[in-house]
Amino acid sequence: MIVEKELEHQFVSKLERHQNIAHKICRLYTHDRESHNDLFQEITIQLWKAYPKFRGEAKFSTWMYRVALNTAITLYRKKKRGIRTQDFDTVHFKIKAEEYDDETEQQLGLMYNAIKELNDIEKALVFLYLEDKNYKEISETLGISEVNARVKMNRIKTKLKSVLNP
Amino acid sequence: MDGLELLKKNWKSQEATLPQVSYDEIYKMIWKRSSSIVKWIFIISICEFLFGVILNVGLADEEYWNSLEQLQIKEITIWAYGINYLITIYFMFRFYMNYRQINSTSSAKRLMKDIIKTRKTVKSYILYVLISLAVVTLSLFYLIAYHHIENTQVADSSAYVFDALDWLKFTGITIIGLGIFLGVIWFFYQLLYGILLKRLKKNYTQLENLDCD
Numbered sequence: 385m386i387v388e389k390e391l392e393h394q395f396v397s398k399l400e401r402h403q404n405i406a407h408k409i410c411r412l413y414t415h416d417r418e419s420h421n422d423l424f425q426e427i428t429i430q431l432w433k434a435y436p437k438f439r440g441e442a443k444f445s446t447w448m449y450r451v452a453l454n455t456a457i458t459l460y461r462k463k464k465r466g467i468r469t470q471d472f473d474t475v476h477f478k479i480k481a482e483e484y485d486d487e488t489e490q491q492l493g494l495m496y497n498a499i500k501e502l503n504d505i506e507k508a509l510v511f512l513y514l515e516d517k518n519y520k521e522i523s524e525t526l527g528i529s530e531v532n533a534r535v536k537m538n539r540i541k542t543k544l545k546s547v548l549n550p
Numbered sequence: 551m552d553g554l555e556l557l558k559k560n561w562k563s564q565e566a567t568l569p570q571v572s573y574d575e576i577y578k579m580i581w582k583r584s585s586s587i588v589k590w591i592f593i594i595s596i597c598e599f600l601f602g603v604i605l606n607v608g609l610a611d612e613e614y615w616n617s618l619e620q621l622q623i624k625e626i627t628i629w630a631y632g633i634n635y636l637i638t639i640y641f642m643f644r645f646y647m648n649y650r651q652i653n654s655t656s657s658a659k660r661l662m663k664d665i666i667k668t669r670k671t672v673k674s675y676i677l678y679v680l681i682s683l684a685v686v687t688l689s690l691f692y693l694i695a696y697h698h699i700e701n702t703q704v705a706d707s708s709a710y711v712f713d714a715l716d717w718l719k720f721t722g723i724t725i726i727g728l729g730i731f732l733g734v735i736w737f738f739y740q741l742l743y744g745i746l747l748k749r750l751k752k753n754y755t756q757l758e759n760l761d762c763d
Contacts, residue, residue, distance in 0.1 A: 396576045403576075407568040424571065428579040492560055495553040510554075514561045541554060548553040 395435050398444045399428065405445060405515075406452050412500060412511055413456045423456060430455045449512065450525045457504045491548055498547040506540050513537060581661070581753055585653045587746050588668050592645040594742060595675070599638055606631065621697050623690065630686055637682075641675045665754045669747055676739045680732055687728055 399406075406427045410420040431451050438447055499510050505526070512522045519537075523530040618624040648668040652661065 392577070392580065396573055396580070399576050400571070400573050403571055404565055404568055408564070411564070411568070420569070425579050428576060432580045488556065491553060492557055495557045498553075499557075513554075514558050516558070516561075541552075544554050545552070 391435070395432060399431060399448075402445050402448055405448055408515075409452050409456050409511065412507055413460050413504075415500075423459065426459060427452045427455045446521070446525070449515075449517075453508045453511070453525065457508060461504050494547055495544065498544055502540065502543075506536070509533065509536055510540055510544075585649070587749050587753070588645075588649045588652050591668065591672060591743065591746055592642070592649045594746075595638075595642050595645050598742070599642060602638075603635075621694055623693050623697070626689075626693070634682060637678065641671070641678070644671050645675075662754060665750050669750055672743050672747060676736070676743065679739065680736060683735060684728060684732060687731070688724075691724060 406424055407420075409427070410423045414420045414423050431448060434451050438444075441447075499507060502510065508526055509522060512525060517525070519530050519533050522537075523533040526533065528536075615624060618627055645668075648664065648671060652664045652668065
């Protein structure tokens with residue numbers, strides 16, 4: 385019992401520290417506050433379920449990327465992608481350009497929305513890319529080969545290029 | 551600059567606007583398992599109910615009803631079915647309400663209360679099933695025996711007269727048989743709901759520990 389309590393405490397503190405990872409994923413995969421919270425809760429539960437197997441082999445955050453993304457992918461694969469993206473404005477306010485510039489912020493918003501329109505796996509790939517992971521880390525997290533990750537990422541980049549320069 | 555690179559450069563800026571969940575809230579999420587356990591209790595009760603209905607309807611062919619008619623217990627059987635369905639539906643409703651309540655609970659104290667309530671509901675449901683089975687079986691036995699004696703003409707009735715010892719044997723065997731039957735049913739319910747109840751209890755102990763901190 386004491387051991388389990390200690391484990392719980394350990395887990396909750398770690399998750400609290402790294403929760404931004406999960407929130408960023410939720411924001412990318414959901415379209416409103418409520419489903420954001422639902423997904424966050426589901427990720428928490430899945431992480432907690434998998435925690436006994438974690439054993440600190442990798443960094444907690446690395447492991448968390450994998451489990452959280454898998455949860456999001458599995459959960460949202462089942463749903464039809466008929467849901468519309470959120471209003472441009474809400475995204476617009478979330479990602480701010482370093483130097484304030486109206487046009488840049490608009491571009492950021494467009495880009496973000498375009499990424500939200502990608503399929504589940506592509507989204508995961510772009511997410512890890514934006515999180516500044518290298519291809520080795522991306523491939524390990526998503527369980528695909530490094531070559532495959534590169535090829536896919538290049539395809540996505542081409543796709544996204546046309547968003548800002550139609 | 552490439553749009554994606556632009557986003558990458560400014561990616562971290564969104565962190566300031568991300569929602570933050572507190573330690574306690576995360577803790578609560580991992581005990582929210584209760585809510586899914588209670589959901590399963592509700593689902594199992596529905597399946598069980600449907601299974602019972604299908605079994606009843608499937609087994610009850612014309613021959614079955616005719617034999618009940620002959621034994622003059624058709625009417626009482628229909629009543630028993632009806633009452634049983636009503637009570638079972640009532641329990642299903644309670645399970646559903648428990649689920650809804652636990653799902654929307656936000657305080658640990660409230661959740662603990664709800665868990666106790668759910669456990670009580672399940673236990674009284676199992677008790678109901680066992681008692682109703684016992685009552686129905688005993689009264690059916692009695693009615694069948696009663697009407698059977700009434701309907702059967704026996705040439706030498708003295709051969710069929712029960713003395714006290716025979717009655718004792720008959721009652722003893724009936725009670726033992728019924729006991730075994732109910733034991734099997736009880737065991738089945740322990741398998742069905744017992745595991746879920748145990749998990750709920752574990753969850754409850756965790757909450758209790760948390761509360762002591």
